[in-house]
Amino acid sequence: MKMKTNVSSGGQMDRLVNYIFREYVTKNIKNINGTNITEITEDYSAGKLENEIKKITQILVKGIFGATVILSYVFLFVISTACEQKHEHVTEGGLATHLDTNKELQLKFWSDFFQNIDANQAPRLTGPLVVMEGNTFEVALVGELNGVTHIQWLVDGRLINNNNRRLLKMTAELSSILKIQARIFSAEKEIVLTHFVQVVEYMDGFECIEEIALDGPFLMWEDDVGTYRVKLPHCMKDRRYNFLWSINQRALNHSTQSSDLIQYRFEQGSPLLNQISVKLIFNDRLIAQLTREVVVLPKRSSLPGPEQEPNHSEKEKHECPQVGEEKVVSRKTIVETEPCGFHGEKVVSWELVQLQQCALDGNGIRRWSERTQKNHVGSSECLKQKCTIAKDGQTILIDDGQTVTGLIFGTEKEVLTCEWNEEGYYRIYQVRKDVACHNGRLQDVKQYRGELMEEKSCPKYYWDATEVWSECSGDCGGTQNRIFRCMDQYGQVSVDEQRCLKNSDKPIEKRVCSLKLDQVVRLEERVHQETVGSEKCDSKEIGQVIVTKKSIIQQEYVCSNHQVVMAREHTVKTELHKERQCTNYVASRCSHDSLSVTEARGRFQWMKKCENQIPILKEFLDEYHRSGIKDGQKRSFDSKRPLYASFMYVDRGKTKVWKAPTQDDEPCWVPNQAYIAAICVSSCATPDQYTLVGDALKGSVRWMTFKDALENKETLVQTLSNNTLNRKNTYQATRVDQWVTEFMDTEHDIAVIRTRSGGLLKLTLNHPMVLADGTLKWVSDLKVGDSLIDAHFNQDEIVSIEVQKYFGKVYNIFTLSSSIPQNIVVINNYLTGSAMFQNEAADLINRRIFRNELLKKVQQNSLLHRDTRDKRRGISRP
Numbered sequence: 001m002k003m004k005t006n007v008s009s010g011g012q013m014d015r016l017v018n019y020i021f022r023e024y025v026t027k028n029i030k031n032i033n034g035t036n037i038t039e040i041t042e043d044y045s046a047g048k049l050e051n052e053i054k055k056i057t058q059i060l061v062k063g064i065f066g067a068t069v070i071l072s073y074v075f076l077f078v079i080s081t082a083c084e085q086k087h088e089h090v091t092e093g094g095l096a097t098h099l100d101t102n103k104e105l106q107l108k109f110w111s112d113f114f115q116n117i118d119a120n121q122a123p124r125l126t127g128p129l130v131v132m133e134g135n136t137f138e139v140a141l142v143g144e145l146n147g148v149t150h151i152q153w154l155v156d157g158r159l160i161n162n163n164n165r166r167l168l169k170m171t172a173e174l175s176s177i178l179k180i181q182a183r184i185f186s187a188e189k190e191i192v193l194t195h196f197v198q199v200v201e202y203m204d205g206f207e208c209i210e211e212i213a214l215d216g217p218f219l220m221w222e223d224d225v226g227t228y229r230v231k232l233p234h235c236m237k238d239r240r241y242n243f244l245w246s247i248n249q250r251a252l253n254h255s256t257q258s259s260d261l262i263q264y265r266f267e268q269g270s271p272l273l274n275q276i277s278v279k280l281i282f283n284d285r286l287i288a289q290l291t292r293e294v295v296v297l298p299k300r301s302s303l304p305g306p307e308q309e310p311n312h313s314e315k316e317k318h319e320c321p322q323v324g325e326e327k328v329v330s331r332k333t334i335v336e337t338e339p340c341g342f343h344g345e346k347v348v349s350w351e352l353v354q355l356q357q358c359a360l361d362g363n364g365i366r367r368w369s370e371r372t373q374k375n376h377v378g379s380s381e382c383l384k385q386k387c388t389i390a391k392d393g394q395t396i397l398i399d400d401g402q403t404v405t406g407l408i409f410g411t412e413k414e415v416l417t418c419e420w421n422e423e424g425y426y427r428i429y430q431v432r433k434d435v436a437c438h439n440g441r442l443q444d445v446k447q448y449r450g451e452l453m454e455e456k457s458c459p460k461y462y463w464d465a466t467e468v469w470s471e472c473s474g475d476c477g478g479t480q481n482r483i484f485r486c487m488d489q490y491g492q493v494s495v496d497e498q499r500c501l502k503n504s505d506k507p508i509e510k511r512v513c514s515l516k517l518d519q520v521v522r523l524e525e526r527v528h529q530e531t532v533g534s535e536k537c538d539s540k541e542i543g544q545v546i547v548t549k550k551s552i553i554q555q556e557y558v559c560s561n562h563q564v565v566m567a568r569e570h571t572v573k574t575e576l577h578k579e580r581q582c583t584n585y586v587a588s589r590c591s592h593d594s595l596s597v598t599e600a601r602g603r604f605q606w607m608k609k610c611e612n613q614i615p616i617l618k619e620f621l622d623e624y625h626r627s628g629i630k631d632g633q634k635r636s637f638d639s640k641r642p643l644y645a646s647f648m649y650v651d652r653g654k655t656k657v658w659k660a661p662t663q664d665d666e667p668c669w670v671p672n673q674a675y676i677a678a679i680c681v682s683s684c685a686t687p688d689q690y691t692l693v694g695d696a697l698k699g700s701v702r703w704m705t706f707k708d709a710l711e712n713k714e715t716l717v718q719t720l721s722n723n724t725l726n727r728k729n730t731y732q733a734t735r736v737d738q739w740v741t742e743f744m745d746t747e748h749d750i751a752v753i754r755t756r757s758g759g760l761l762k763l764t765l766n767h768p769m770v771l772a773d774g775t776l777k778w779v780s781d782l783k784v785g786d787s788l789i790d791a792h793f794n795q796d797e798i799v800s801i802e803v804q805k806y807f808g809k810v811y812n813i814f815t816l817s818s819s820i821p822q823n824i825v826v827i828n829n830y831l832t833g834s835a836m837f838q839n840e841a842a843d844l845i846n847r848r849i850f851r852n853e854l855l856k857k858v859q860q861n862s863l864l865h866r867d868t869r870d871k872r873r874g875i876s877r878p
Contacts, residue, residue: 122219122295125182125195128210129290131172132202135210139180139195141166150185172199177291194273196291206287208235214278214290222268222299224326228276230260230290242281248274263375266296318366320358329354329370333377342440343397344385349377385440398437403445405434411453418458420499428454459488461499463507472513476559482509522564524555525572534650534673537580546579546650546673579655590680592657593646599662600644600680606661607645610668620645620676649674686750686762686810692718692791692826695733706811710739717813720821720831730793734822737814740835750806751779755788755796761828764810765803768833770824774850776833781846789831796830812838820849 127139141151153160153168156179160168168180178197184190200209216228230243245252245262248271252262266274277291332352340346353375356368384400391407398404409431416425430450435442464487469480484507485493486500497506528551535545552573557564595603611618647658650673658671687707693714694700701718709717719734753761763769765780772787772795787795812835815823823834823841837844 123184123191123193124218125180125193127180127195128197129214129292130198130200130209130212130288132210133172133174133199136169136171137197137210139168139170139182139197141182141184141193145184145186148184148186152183154181154183155179172197174199174201177289194293196275196293198289198291200288203287206236208233209288212236212288212290214276214292216276216292217294218292219295219297220266221297222266222270225263225265226294227261227263228278228292230278230280232260239282241287244279244281246277249277266294268299270296272296320356320366320368323358323360323366325358327356329356338379340382341385342388344382344400344440346382347380349379351375351377381439383439387437387440387442389435389442400437400439403434403436407433407435408450409433409447412449416456416458420496422459425456425458427452427456459490459492461486461488461494461503463487463500463504465507465509469511476563478513479510480513482507482511484509522557524557526553526555527551528553534675535578546655548577548579550575550577590646590678593659593680595644595662595680602662602664603644603660605664606666609664613668614670616670616675644680645676646678646680647674648677686806687808689762689811689828691813692731694718696731697733706739706741706813709813710741710811714739717815717825719815719817719834720824722819722821732822735816737816740812740814741809747805747807748810750804750810751782752802752804753779753782753798754800755830756799757790757794757796759788759790759796759829761830762806763827763832766838767812768837768845770831770833770850774848776837776845776847776849778845791826791829791831820844 121144123141123143123145125139126142128137131137151166155170168182172178176198178199180195180197182193182195184193203209211233213231214228215231217226220226241260243260247264252264264276272295274294274296275291276294277289279289280287331354334350334352336348336350337345338348351374353373355371355373357371358366359369361367386400387398388395389398389404389407390396391404412429412431414427414429416427418425429452431447432450433447434445436445437443463484466483466485468483470483472478472480486497487493494500500506529548534547537545551571553569554572555569556567558567559565607617607621611621645660647660647670648655649658649671650656651671658674660670661667688705690703690705691709692701693704693709693716694702695716696718704712704714715736716733717736718731721730721732749765750762751765751767753759753763763779765778767779768776769779769782770776770789772789777786782798782801784798784801787797790796813825814835815825817823818836820841823836824831825834826832
């Protein structure tokens with residue numbers, strides 16, 4: 001901060017005070033104890049400090065104190081007042097007031113500078129105009145500026161540092177527009193430069209937005225015309241934008257709103273510091289706002305300070321008054337025709353402006369040089385474009401207004417109504433159109449039915465004689481009847497014989513049975529199977545190996561006295577068979593023996609009570625603990641949603657389910673040949689549902705069905721990252737604890753869910769799904785109209801839910817993490833919960849588990865580009 005040395009009041013005393021203040025206080029007292037007075041008093045009010053020092057100087061002039069006393073007084077006063085305020089910590093109000101009071105000083109600086117140095121070397125701030133949230137960016141002070149003594153950086157009026165560096169490095173935090181200022185002190189000069197940065201959220205398809213630029217001059221004279229253009233980076237060029245221009249927050253007229261370029265005249269009386277701003281609108285959405293500061297100087301005749309009038313002979317050497325000055329000689333408008341579109345044309349209007357510009361010749365004389373400037377005025381629509389059509393297997397070109405007849409545009413299917421209301425019969429015809437070309441677009445003139453392409457006519461029924469005969473009327477002799485059946489011309493057998501009887505009676509054909517007595521009429525075989533023992537499973541397995549004996553017994557039947565009798569019976573083959581009913585000590589889904597939390601805990605307490613009386617219980621519990629899963633760990637027998645054991649037993653050679661007691665007061669008893677068959681837990685997805693497995697860092701991320709993932713023993717699955725705000729780490733590879741499947745094939749109620757984008761899910765009713773509002777819900781609680789979240793964080797509305805019966809196994813997964821994001825997996829391209837939410841985290845269902853982090857990523861209108869993003873990320877949809 002520099003203090004002014006002139007005062008407004010007149011009189012000899014004031015002039016003497018000013019002289020002493022300038023000659024002795026500001027020049028001779030340069031350094032007291034190593035501290036510069038100007039630095040000490042920078043944060044002190046300039047007016048107050050100046051008035052106090054001048055009072056001291058007046059005392060000096062009147063002879064009351066000697067020079068030494070005055071110098072001491074000045075030193076003590078300056079030090080005491082400076083200590084009352086912290087150096088380099090200026091309040092926003094004080095700083096703003098100071099900046100406003102220096103407009104005249106800044107005007108003089110820019111005027112002097114522009115007269116002596118090329119405008120391209122003017123000091124200015126450079127840096128990006130748009131920055132994505134979380135990215136680091138730099139704003140630099142560049143240009144010609146000699147003798148800089150001090151630099152202060154401010155962001156939105158807040159002092160950042162005072163380290164005299166010409167570079168400010170920052171990390172963008174989400175806000176509207178940052179106002180970054182550099183306050184520069186240099187010799188007798190002081191200026192403030194401003195740079196504007198908009199901070200935006202990450203947007204798909206706009207990754208290169210930080211390269212956008214607003215080109216145009218930084219320093220101008222009044223009444224000059226400045227040309228400003230938006231320079232789009234490569235990833236933003238293939239879109240159509242609206243451009244909303246404004247100068248000093250005043251919107252320009254409507255004719256500029258669709259152009260990336262404007263020409264604006266800064267009229268006489270414009271402010272020194274101006275803001276030019278443009279908003280980029282795409283699909284009614286604000287993409288970015290670019291703002292730049294422009295310094296506009298008055299004409300030379302209105303600049304402050306005296307001007308030296310050159311002598312008459314010096315003026316006569318030059319044709320023009322000032323280098324860079326331009327004047328318009330003439331204007332005229334021309335109209336041209338340009339090609340456009342597909343063999344079309346448009347009318348373009350241009351304004352040709354003949355200009356003269358003042359420049360120096362080789363002898364240093366200012367002379368007028370002429371140049372022509374071509375300005376675009378407007379363009380018509382693209383007219384008379386031709387059209388391409390496919391006809392007779394070839395692509396042809398037709399002129400605007402031409403009509404072509406008989407073009408094939410697909411087929412039309414006519415469903416037939418048959419006599420017996422049979423379904424699936426139809427005729428397929430060609431669909432033909434007459435079309436006309438209008439400005440590059442085909443328009444339908446007429447549509448009609450063409451030739452018959454395919455027909456499946458209604459069936460006709462007849463009696464078909466088979467090679468099958470009825471049994472003989474006697475056991476050993478008699479007659480047989482041929483079997484006739486009602487068929488159609490497509491070879492389909494009808495169960496309704498009335499369709500054939502309408503046309504004719506059913507034929508009758510008989511024959512005499514040919515059978516020799518005492519010969520074998522037939523052989524019959526029956527299988528006899530019995531359980532003969534059992535064996536233990538391998539170490540660290542539960543269940544048992546059942547040993548059965550299988551015998552094939554053959555019986556011969558012959559005719560005797562016109563009756564069929566059994567002649568003999570003998571055993572043809574006998575073999576032993578071992579059936580392994582063993583599983584690892586891992587959890588399975590047990591729909592055949594489904595228990596509640598209370599029932600599961602009760603069964604565990606019954607097993608603990610009876611383990612010393614029933615050997616299979618003690619053997620199982622000991623081995624289970626030795627396998628490494630202890631009570632108290634997640635998914636243990638006494639956890640929040642516990643595991644439980646399921647029993648089977650062998651009865652007459654067949655394996656059956658035995659539902660063990662679920663209360664600890666039940667007696668200690670199990671059936672003969674009973675064994676523990678499975679450790680049970682919930683699961684939910686059908687085997688044909690896909691999930692993402694692998695590690696992105698190794699390039700191994702891929703879709704795989706649950707059945708294949710379990711059989712391949714995949715060890716990594718893709719889940720949400722704990723830091724969902726970081727767009728580069730939305731997903732992470734999480735280690736699999738266990739793939740869960742059904743212990744045995746069972747009938748299930750499966751919800752078939754279809755979404756508006758065409759997505760399909762097949763899940764059990766107790767499967768957890770993530771909704772677009774951040775809540776977690778059972779499938780049974782979903783309804784049409786709810787929105788799911790797909791793998792790219794797009795909302796996808798449910799359009800139908802149908803519950804179907806399914807017989808087989810269902811699957812799920814446990815991860816080795818208790819973190820909520822690392823238990824959100826992708827099934828068939830949608831975010832769902834792992835088996836943890838069906839077990840120890842079941843209380844999170846119907847609660848909002850995600851808020852800002854996930855919901856910021858949900859973009860409702862981005863479904864159109866989903867397949868493009870999938871391809872770019874190397875992931876194909878299942």
